[in-house]
Amino acid sequence: MSSFNTHQRRVYDESLLARVRHTNLRSCLVHFAPYGFRATYHHLCLSAGIPKNLEKDPDSLIRAVEELHHARQLWLADERAYANSRRANKARGFRQVRADDSWRGGQRGWGNIAYCPEPTIHPDEPLPVVVERVLRSSVPPDEAPALTCRVCGNRDNTSAWHDGVYQIHQLCRECGISLAVHRADAPDPLLAADHARQWKEIWRLRNESPRSCPS
Numbered sequence: 001m002s003s004f005n006t007h008q009r010r011v012y013d014e015s016l017l018a019r020v021r022h023t024n025l026r027s028c029l030v031h032f033a034p035y036g037f038r039a040t041y042h043h044l045c046l047s048a049g050i051p052k053n054l055e056k057d058p059d060s061l062i063r064a065v066e067e068l069h070h071a072r073q074l075w076l077a078d079e080r081a082y083a084n085s086r087r088a089n090k091a092r093g094f095r096q097v098r099a100d101d102s103w104r105g106g107q108r109g110w111g112n113i114a115y116c117p118e119p120t121i122h123p124d125e126p127l128p129v130v131v132e133r134v135l136r137s138s139v140p141p142d143e144a145p146a147l148t149c150r151v152c153g154n155r156d157n158t159s160a161w162h163d164g165v166y167q168i169h170q171l172c173r174e175c176g177i178s179l180a181v182h183r184a185d186a187p188d189p190l191l192a193a194d195h196a197r198q199w200k201e202i203w204r205l206r207n208e209s210p211r212s213c214p215s
Helices: 004-012 018-031 037-047 059-091 127-135 189-203
Strands: 158-162 167-172 178-183
Touching: 004 018, 004 059, 018 037, 018 059, 037 059, 037 127, 037 189, 059 127, 158 178
Parallel strands: none
Antiparallel strands: 158 167, 167 178
16 A cells, blocks of 8 residues: 555646546545544545536645645654653553553544544544644543543533444534444444435535534
8 A cells, every 4th residue: 555645745746637636635544534534535625625626726635635744744743752652661661551641542543533423524623733632632531531522622512423334423512523432222224325425425526514513
């Protein structure tokens, strides 16, 4: 698999067709997507103003990849600092990872710094702003961090969102971040089909503004 930097360079390459550059933007999201692939892609489409006809504004792809790149740089710096800290702790004989109040305490899955399972419900601030806020956030372990939103600070203010298949997420009502998840009692085929239809619309660049969280 090609690296993030390889795909980023291809997005900048004006000798390539706009649709090829767009495909490479999507490939960048395989390597880094702080809201999850779908919600991060939807966010970038809106924030960069990517049109359905890419030829009308190919520079929108550059705006999108630059926003993603700046957010990724913050995450990489945090990863380096964490790796250095782990090495230092191991050298002192502390090999077990200690529970702390950092964002890693509630992390679920690689790179999902602020996972938004509903692709159209996510923070509308620039990605670097949100990523830096989450990386610098502090939630004491004894305050149930899974119910505290590291993006907006909301606590115990959630709404349920069913993926239509296996999981029900408790979303922050303000920004759509998944704060907790549990297994659904049964799948909902109609809901799953609606989610699939919505994603096809987003994938085809028929985007709408972020929707409000379900009540």
